[in-house]
Amino acid sequence: MKTVKVLSFFFLLFSIGIFSCSKDNNTSAPTTPLVTKSVSDLVADTILGIAASGQPYGAGKYTFFSLENNAVVPSSDSATNKWDIAFRGTSIITNSGNSGPGNGGGFVFTGLFDDLKTIPADSTFKTDNAPSSYAITAGSNRGWYIYNAPVNLITPIPGRVLVVRTATGKYAKVEILNYYKGGVTPAATASDDDKLRKQRFFTFRFLFQPDGSKVF
């Protein structure tokens, strides 16, 4: 937790650095410095038990999050524009399509978080059409994560950035950093029970652009 805070501070400095650079380059510079924020241990339908099938199960509820306000949104507000993305296990939905009433959407970008300074003009924002397709592609090795069957661990794929259009049509970029409690992936040799109990805790960082532009 301490490291996360220290890192947030570091990102703050770094983001200011980027901002100063872009100002020098005289592009469409934002008026206020953008700050990369970090979220730790966002609970995403954590495991309640192991079903008879051997599969773990949770309560089946999404955890809703507002990128604009950097805050968890109560599920009673799920039918509003107050949230932008929501997490349930490895499923990530956006406030779009049949997931919510918002004007959201998104896609998974291949590249580095810091290198993504402008959302490419030819990008296609997808919307959710549960259960067959999602803006943030579901499934192992298809979207943001890979399930490593031999060691029974879920790892975010390096070099993947979730580009999100928020419920109100603004833009943000999100990097999932870890899927396990405390931001620490259990060792490959840890027990399966340990691996199951500690999963579904999201650590991620994001940058929200409030001015509606696609420039970070």
Add this chain to the structure above:
Amino acid sequence: MFNRKLEEVVVTATRSERKLSNVAVPVTLIQQKTIRQSGSLRLPDILAEQTGLFITQSFGKGVQMQGLSADYTMILLDGEPLIGRTGGVLDLSRITVGNIKKIEIVKGPSSSLYGSEALAGVINIITDRSNARKLLADIRYGRFNTLDASLNGSTRIGKLSLGAFVNSNSSEGYSLRPNAVQKTVEPFWRLTSQVNIGYDFSERTHFNLTTRYNYEIIQNSITVQNLGSLVLSKGKENNRDLNITPTFSHRFNDKLKTTFRGYLSRFNAVQSLAVKDQKTDYDDQFKQAFYRLENQTDISFSDNHMLNVGGGYIQEYVQSNRYDSLQTKRSNQVGYFFLQDEWRPLKKLSLIAGLRFDANSAYASVWSPKLALQYRVTEKLRINASIGRGFKAPDFRQLYLNFTNIAAGSYSVFGSLVARDEVLRLQASGQIDNILPVFEKLTDLKPETSTGLNIGAQYDPSEKIKTRINFFRNDISNLILTDVIAFKTNGGQIFSYFNISRAYTQGLETEASWQLHKSFNLAGGYQFLITEDKDVLDAIDAGKMYKRDEQTGISSLLARKEYAGLPGRSKHMINLKLFFESPSRQWFATARAIYRSRFGTADIDGNGVINRDDEFADGYMQLNVSGGRNFARGIRIMAGVDNVLNYTDPENMPGMPGYNWYLTLSLDFGKLKSK
């Protein structure tokens, strides 16, 4: 290791008898004496102690040569290819060393002589077919209730020579994880029998018939988690192979010799699993048949110019319920010819040019050329260089596999020739979520090919010291790997095979042996190895390969120096072997150490490559010792301990039990009687 006074002769490198020192390609020769004194039982035991070879453990024990996977080394038994690979690997544990006269290992592509599979090299196991009158028995008992017994006899009646060999090998297996229901190695029993009949029509005309039958039964107990409870299934695996090899040779005169070889081989594998409380058993059957007729003619124009020409026809069948159904017979026909010209234009210089053409019914035809030269700088120093092409044909699995794993994520793997129809069939029944663009690229598989370069030198400063160094580089293209072609509505992935990958392996191998004293011989070897996937290198250079920081979880670009190459390869491998034999030859002892540095196991950070420290298995050293005494009347007693240091790594080296002791009693009945 001893008695090098007689010039050693090898056949595998050129398909004709040549002095080892005159061969222009890297060849390792393992003599029966070394095998016996080392206390080896099965082929992998002795191969594991050779420089640059590593025994892999996936679908049985295979051998990694020059950094190439087990799939790419051809295994010959008396010059004929063994069949029955599972997942591309021929389980070398099926081969007993009890009747082996010598093993010849040729490194570098040898497809110019042997065709498909001889991409990394060739291992030729030459059995003892001497027709001296003898009867030998060996019995060995060791840890894990391992019992191995052999009987080997031969005789000669006029023009007829007869030989027979039988070996039984069994063990109760072992557990590296005491709490697991399933043993790491399950109990097994293996039986090998070989009968050899030779007849000399004249000094010039010989006929030989060898029949070998191998039977193997392995117990299986598998636990599967089903509906929250552990279900224990009992089963067995049954492998049978039969090889029949008639050979007829005639020498017309000093300059011309011709040999006809027939080869019939069948491999039959059955895995049956009886699931408790379930009426239907799970059965998996695999039947393979390989028939070959071949002629080789050797012409000597002069002492300095020799030509080998040959050709043959192969008919191959596979039936399996992994491919459609047992009733469907998949077949392949291959017609081939080869030429090899060996010419010594100067006293010091030998040149070899070889070429082979393989025409196949199931995939594209292949030309495999090879060039080799040897320059004898002085009596003591020889320089060798060779370059050749090797190939491995797509196997039946890659063409016809039709496999769906219901237990683990319900993924499917379809061979490239059946994938299109299978996916369209699933789509028609509404089971396909989406089809990926790569589906459109499904096409006939091409053989995997390599170009191999070997440059080396042999330097023997004295009778007692021999040294050898060899640089190698193999560039492999059209590697066949699986890729996802579609997703099922239930989330399961569908894979098929593509020629998608390119890689290289390169390294340096060096060996030395030193007759320290009349009774002591010290031998050592070292291999330095680098292997890399060229597509990964391209991705790194394009700035498209990422890694993830273990602490912060933040992604960054992967640098070339962080990429550790192909998994399962050690950068450094060292062996050091000390052999002792008392002047009277009554006592003997050996100590052999093998070291390998750490090797990549599996990707953990999600980028698909080995780059992080936790993605490696530790390096280790294995120390084996043995010793024994030859008594009068042909009695020999021997004892040994393999893996004295008791090294184990259940995760990555399941085939390596802890220390393993044994006692062997050998009898030579001929000597027993004569005294």
